[in-house]
Amino acid sequence: KQEVTQIPAALSVPEGENLVLNCSFTDSAIYNLQWFRQDPGKGLTSLLLIQSSQREQTSGRLNASLDKSSGRSTLYIAASQPGDSATYLCAVKVSGSARQLTFGSGTQLTVLP
């Protein structure tokens, strides 16, 4: 059974810092990996989707990398801002089922002004 782990569970940084969020998964047979943002009381907003054949994706200040063989992904946030404060979730779509996502428990990020 696929298990997804995110470290750290919570992170607090001063504004302007670059930071890295980590995600690991136990089954490397994945179709894709997706990073989401969740604000309190809100749904999930998709940030980046990396296909299994890709190594990284970039959007603005965000860069996500994928090392499928080692079961790891990182989300890099450059020049963090207070508005980046949220919970960040990673999720993998596993080969075979090709349907549901398996999520980690998230990293709660606080960027201090």
Add this chain to the structure above:
Amino acid sequence: GAGVSQSPRYKVAKRGQDVALRCDPISGHVSLFWYQQALGQGPEFLTYFQNEAQLDKSGLPSDRFFAERPEGSVSTLKIQRTQQEDSAVYLCASSSGRAGLSPLLAQYFGPGTRLTVL
């Protein structure tokens, strides 16, 4: 265009009551998913529809949970005889392709319904 919408946004139920949660997917999206998110946890898969067909319900925690999508658009998740452990946020997501043929497509999530069972 409109995203995925869910109603109600908040629901408080007394233990033993039945509840119905509604999801309106993005127009034309073939695939629809329900997830359950407990406090402090990531969402967990409940069930999947391709058009009106429920192809996977392996994540439903008990036979008190029932989902339908009779016309292949709007979906309803029903929970009978609610229990306190059912308290969670219920998220709906849709995707434009048939999951089996287009596993690479992203899922788009609604805002969720927060269910509190007293």
